[in-house]
Amino acid sequence: MDKQLIAEAAEKVEIVDIYLYSSAVNRHDEIHQDNIPEGMVQQDKLAVTVDLLEPVEPEEENADSLLRARIDYGVRFVLLPESGSESSVHVLAELTACFAATYRYRDGLSEAAISEFMRYNAVHNTWPFWREHALRMSAEARLPRPTIPLMKPVD
Structure with a gap:
């Protein structure tokens, strides 16, 4: 994490909106918050994609531009095989x-500053939305309660 690049970007960037882009709950086996199989473990997913959007006022020089970061989060409950091979995990939900x-x-704004800002700040900005969504959706689906820790900086 390059704090200087993040600070450079923070001076020139402002957040406009955060919204749920997509969501899914999939149950592959009969798993329930009151029926947790022995040996079940949780696996987490985090991926960031950045889109450069059109300038807000394209005819003007020094016009504002928009960036959109899409942050994919996920949690899955799996049974690992006894041999420890992660390629053959059994996904429960x-x-x-x-x-x-x-x-x-x-x-x-430099591409390096944009990249560093998005890698850290976009995750930081959306993490609370993910935590609330994951906990609410798992409760509504009667899935085991996932562990969504405090957000830690991406190295």
């Missing part, structure tokens, strides 16, 4: 969500 965060920025 999974919960996924993608949150989109839109930012406005002035031209002149």
